Amino acid sequence: MKKLFTLSFALIATVIMTAQNGKSIPSMKLKTLEGKTIDIAQIKNNGKPIVISFWATWCKPCKAELNTIAEDYEDWVDETGVELIAVSIDDARSSGRVEPYVNSQGWEYTVLLDPNGDLKRAMNVNNVPHTFLVDGSTGKIVWNHNNYSPGDEEELLEQIERIAK
């Protein structure tokens, strides 16, 4: 009985700790900055890693995270083939600022617009920044993280390298 209890507890703890990992990206159509419509679940990146990062133009840690990654993004792509999809949750008040900001910073990411928070809700995101790592070969989330502190991008890179092998 005690063993069963311990096992159940360990199972629940593992489930809570792995939180969201192992799930697929929901199918949802979003617009790019050019106005094209893409279904995010259809992005396969040839089986290579995919990073989905929720951000907004009013979210400073989000911009800090994406600008920090942008400095080394070319190297990350060369090394692992990763594709970073930056999903903006800016609504009608600030969505006009997304494109000028993205271009002024010279980001090479795929930027998608989620103005009413539909994908944010479907992926159970509470606050931005929230970053997911998807294994392109299975389409499943393998890692995710809320918040950004300087240095977090190094852990993201380690996780990308782990699945890129």
Added chain:
Amino acid sequence: MGQFVYSQEHADIDLGSISGNTQVIAQYYNEDTLINAALPDHIMGLNSFTNVNYSRGKFNAGIRYETYLNPLEGYPSGFAGTGIGYRYANWKNERLNITIGNFFEQFGSGTILRAYEEPNLGLNNALDGIKIKYEPYQGINLTGLIGKQREAFNDGLINGNGMVRGFDGEIDLNTLFDSTFADSKFRISIGGSFVSKYNNDNTTPDFILPKNVGAYGGRIAMRYGKIRFSGEYILKENDPYPNPTDERFNYIYNNGEGILLNLGYSTKGLGIDLSAKHNDNMLWRSTNVSVAPTSLLIGFLPTMSKQHTYNLASTMYPYAVNFLGEVAFQADIIYKIPKKTKIGGKYGTSININFATAYAPNRTYLNDMDSSRNSYTSRPFDASDSAFVKDFNIEIKRKFNKKFKAALTYFNFVFDDRAILVAQKHELIYADIFVAEATYKINKHHSVRIEAQHLRTGQDRGNWAYGLIEYSISPSWFFAIMDQYNYGNSVEIERLHYPLATAGYLNGPHRFSIQYGKQRAGVFCVGGVCRAVPASNGVTFTLTTSF
């Protein structure tokens, strides 16, 4: 939780997957008469919600369980108890998407219809009914919906009496005619909406109120190379509402008109964005009785100004859209001085200049309140001389080396609080704010961030100073202490400090934080909607997690 697949000798049964998220905010209130801190009888407030979603193949369903025992101080009225606040079932394939129960949706910019949620504001106008989205052919997207609107929460979801029905169609011409246009440098899409509400709440004997009110919208978005343009026009039929504070807007039979224009140019290193908006009598709700300010809104009227994030700039004199009408303009220039240049430095330097202003529309009053009650006429973009707000700000950000980066920001506000009614003395306020921020990366995992802000004004409560130090240990810990000091208050005993300490722990999608100290009374805004937050003294626990 993960994907459950039960594997037997002969068959794999897909049992689907469960996911969700939780947010809990609990506050414990201390007495503090010096700052007029809120002190409710129940001493502790707790707002919480949990979404649990089930998904299997093309089908998904979920519920949200909410708890307000008791709602946090400053939260709007209409929230109490504990129960289910949201529930839905959805089926979709590549062309068809059907939702029953609660759903959110936005047509165009949201001016004609936006059902959305902002839990930190206590705003949730989810629709409850049925929504069907259909893509009959590539590039054509149709949406039809009908439902009642969430009005309040009292041990469960409570819908208002009104009903909203809407239809929206959008055509992406490049995708529709993809054989010729798919890779064209010129992109264009058009859309149209029709939204109608039915409401029989108000049976005032004085006026005949329309039970069905319709609104019509058209929009276009174009781009050519680096230039893009979008425009939206909304016309709302007459929809008289009670207005107890201003007789000129009380049960008037004007139509409502909304125009939104946006022109942008962006290339690598430079982005320019110009916006203009005209709103006249565009507020509309699925009721025609007086309700709380953020209740039963059908459309979303965005504030045409930059959402500031620095404390003194965003919570002292924030501008929120004027529901009765405004003419607003905004210009935004974002430029990054290229890296490895003399002025730009090794990593480049970002400059952001923004200017936003909103005016009352020029209205010619008709004195016809005894006959047709059209009250006034106005023309699109015809602004009066009285500006509600002028907001100029400039920000310069630079990374100096691998360890150090800094930002300097200057704000200049002209804020007509006689019309906006946010500050204490309701006067015309001139304020400017300086902010300096620096981040120093001590080593691979440790970094420290410092912020200093100063607000200078001759009105309201005078000058303020603000300081913040934040220490973070990637990826799991952060600590911060901050203080706001109203040193410039003309009344000496009101020169108060508001110190606050925060600590937090993060692990993957889990975030836990605890905050202790004094919070100044202020205004908290998201989008075009604001909520006044009372002063408080106490402890706040926040937990957010996804599973």
